[in-house]
Amino acid sequence: MIGNGILKGLTETARNFFGSYVSKDRLTTVQYPEQKIPQIEASRNFPFLVYDGADWDAGMRCVACQICEKECPPKCIFIEKSKDKKPDAVGKAQFYPARFDIDISVCMSCQICVEVCPFDAIKMDVEFDLPTDNRFSGLLLDRHKLAKSNDYYHQIHPTEASAVDAALAEERAKTAAKAAAAPPVAAAAAKPAAPATAATATSAAPQPAAASTPKPAEGDAK
Amino acid sequence: MSTLTLPTPLTTSPEPGHEERLLEVSMGPQHPSTHGVFRMNVVLDGERVVRLKPVFGYLHRNHEKIAENETYLGSMPYTDRLDYICSLTNNWGYALAVEQLAGITVPERAEYLRVITAELTRLLNHACLLGFLLQDMGASGTPLMYAFREREKILDLFEALTGARMMCNYMRFGGCRVDTPAGWLDQARKVVADFPKFLDEFEKLLVSNEILMERTQGVGVLSRELAIASAISGPMARASGLNYDIRKVDNYGIYSRFSFRVPLGSHGDVYDRYMIRFLEMRESLKILNEALRDIPAGPIIDPKSKPRGFRPKPGEHYGRIEAPKGELGFYLISDGSPNPYRYRVRPPSLINLTVLEDLCLGHNVADVVVILGSVDIVLGEVDR
Numbered sequence: 001m002i003g004n005g006i007l008k009g010l011t012e013t014a015r016n017f018f019g020s021y022v023s024k025d026r027l028t029t030v031q032y033p034e035q036k037i038p039q040i041e042a043s044r045n046f047p048f049l050v051y052d053g054a055d056w057d058a059g060m061r062c063v064a065c066q067i068c069e070k071e072c073p074p075k076c077i078f079i080e081k082s083k084d085k086k087p088d089a090v091g092k093a094q095f096y097p098a099r100f101d102i103d104i105s106v107c108m109s110c111q112i113c114v115e116v117c118p119f120d121a122i123k124m125d126v127e128f129d130l131p132t133d134n135r136f137s138g139l140l141l142d143r144h145k146l147a148k149s150n151d152y153y154h155q156i157h158p159t160e161a162s163a164v165d166a167a168l169a170e171e172r173a174k175t176a177a178k179a180a181a182a183p184p185v186a187a188a189a190a191k192p193a194a195p196a197t198a199a200t201a202t203s204a205a206p207q208p209a210a211a212s213t214p215k216p217a218e219g220d221a222k
Numbered sequence: 223m224s225t226l227t228l229p230t231p232l233t234t235s236p237e238p239g240h241e242e243r244l245l246e247v248s249m250g251p252q253h254p255s256t257h258g259v260f261r262m263n264v265v266l267d268g269e270r271v272v273r274l275k276p277v278f279g280y281l282h283r284n285h286e287k288i289a290e291n292e293t294y295l296g297s298m299p300y301t302d303r304l305d306y307i308c309s310l311t312n313n314w315g316y317a318l319a320v321e322q323l324a325g326i327t328v329p330e331r332a333e334y335l336r337v338i339t340a341e342l343t344r345l346l347n348h349a350c351l352l353g354f355l356l357q358d359m360g361a362s363g364t365p366l367m368y369a370f371r372e373r374e375k376i377l378d379l380f381e382a383l384t385g386a387r388m389m390c391n392y393m394r395f396g397g398c399r400v401d402t403p404a405g406w407l408d409q410a411r412k413v414v415a416d417f418p419k420f421l422d423e424f425e426k427l428l429v430s431n432e433i434l435m436e437r438t439q440g441v442g443v444l445s446r447e448l449a450i451a452s453a454i455s456g457p458m459a460r461a462s463g464l465n466y467d468i469r470k471v472d473n474y475g476i477y478s479r480f481s482f483r484v485p486l487g488s489h490g491d492v493y494d495r496y497m498i499r500f501l502e503m504r505e506s507l508k509i510l511n512e513a514l515r516d517i518p519a520g521p522i523i524d525p526k527s528k529p530r531g532f533r534p535k536p537g538e539h540y541g542r543i544e545a546p547k548g549e550l551g552f553y554l555i556s557d558g559s560p561n562p563y564r565y566r567v568r569p570p571s572l573i574n575l576t577v578l579e580d581l582c583l584g585h586n587v588a589d590v591v592v593i594l595g596s597v598d599i600v601l602g603e604v605d606r
Contacts, residue, residue: 002432003432004430004432005428005429005430005431005432005434005435006431006432006433008426008430008431009426009427009428009430009431011426012423012426012427013364013427016368016423028371028374040378040381040382041382041403042381042382042383042384042385042400042403043381043385043386044385044386067530071293071295071296071529071530073292073296073297073299073300108299108389109386109389110298110299110302110389110391111385111391111399112295112296112298112299112391112529115399115529116529116530124385159403
């Protein structure tokens with residue numbers, strides 16, 4: 001009979017319509033600003049810079065190696081290297097970014113900066129609520145705006161952050177062991193001091209060791 | 223495409239003054255039925271199409287030239303944006319071409335993950351296409367929303383695995399970027415197990431609908447000969463009865479391990495192209511069930527593969543896969559530097575679009591929208 005197919009289709013829509021009064025999983029719409037879906041752990045949006053400890057400037061992991069700047073496909077990262085050095089996350093004296101800008105109007109959230117970073121300094125954020133009325137300076141994030149604490153990183157990507165922390169702790173132990181072993185005279189002289197200060201004191205002197213070590217930490221490989 | 227030859231009915235115009243009666247209509251580029259910024263200059267004789275000139279390039283982003291100045295890896299996120307509905311198959315096509323160029327092998331688990339993500343992509347692409355096609359035919363809202371409901375479940379899987387719903391940037395040369403998070407495979411099994419319910423519902427909804435059959439059967443017929451002559455690929459070629467599926471022909475990846483059939487149409491009209499997508503989704507589900515059952519544990523990326531400093535040996539290669547829309551190929555020439563010397567995409571959407579005029583001639587202007595919908599284009603890939 002003609003019209004059979006149409007009726008068959010209409011019973012299907014009717015079933016869905018009345019079914020929505022019975023089963024909740026038929027109601028798939030989420031009323032966004034009032035209701036929010038929990039964030040999926042792996043989600044990514046724009047990069048941020050991780051810092052350890054309480055002071056964002058002193059604890060920043062980035063050593064201004066400029067690899068991410070070079071590898072970024074749309075070239076949205078701008079880095080200016082510092083003139084002086086300060087101890088980094090694993091206790092080696094390193095440069096730090098005097099300027100670190102990311103233009104998130106250009107960034108395409110591809111995560112390649114995260115993959116190539118040997119220092120686990122840049123990670124992906126999940127913050128998506130970023131509207132601004134100034135599309136130039138409002139979307140150009142400087143290093144202060146980009147800096148976020150390691151605790152925040154643990155909060156948004158717990159599994160990944162724990163793996164990174166474990167890898168960094170291993171690296172730190174290795175550096176401390178090397179600092180203790182490499183210059184036996186200096187280390188023996190500095191024995192009474194705490195191990196952390198010994199590491200910072202000695203690392204300023206053996207420059208070649210510090211320069212030859214920025215090998216990828218393989219933190220991303222997991 | 224600028225020098226389209228005029229079809230014969232017009233050059234032998236029957237009566238003097240015929241040309242004056244013709245009406246030129248510019249459909250697009252902002253027309254909601256053109257699936258993006260695509261324009262068709264349609265010449266009408268009454269309601270009948272006598273000439274059709276596709277105009278595109280509104281979304282041109284210079285992808286191929288940009289790729290020559292990027293590292294090999296740097297082009298990977300740009301491939302997401304070719305056919306932005308199926309970013310994972312684009313990733314695979316590019317990764318496959320580079321792997322074959324450089325002779326990189328892929329670990330077992332990564333091959334399975336690639337098949338799983340690619341077949342999920344096929345499901346969501348076909349579901350989307352059917353929704354869009356029915357929307358174009360005037361079935362406003364309902365089928366599209368049903369299809370998008372299913373698509374969202376698959377996109378959630380993609381987000382949990384890759385971090386992004388659509389711009390996944392997941393595959394790497396020699397494997398995949400990250401392993402599955404805990405419980406992901408079970409989640410995927412559940413989505414795959416629930417999918418046939420949606421297919422049944424969707425088939426009941428409109429497959430035997432008389433209005434739909436009236437509007438699609440015998441409309442936009444693509445003959446087998448023309449399909450071969452114009453290098454049409456994918457579901458569109460198979461709807462015309464051309465048994466050509468690169469998953470079967472090339473057996474790339476690990477497709478030879480799965481038992482699935484290639485559905486073929488016999489008429490080559492819009493209805494066949496509509497039905498072929500249903501059948502392909504059912505076959506994809508078979509592959510997915512087998513892949514999700516057999517996926518082994520192990521590494522997901524070749525240990526020699528590094529994100530930086532990748533330089534393949536000089537040479538050239540054309541790598542291709544069966545993307546949901548057809549044959550997606552990447553042609554690469556390497557001169558041994560970190561950037562490809564030449565980078566060229568063979569997009570299925572663009573090649574399938576070349577027969578649009580042949581399909582539309584003689585039909586009503588309202589059918590043009592339906593025929594274009596059945597070709598399944600994404601302008602990100604047509605214009606690149």
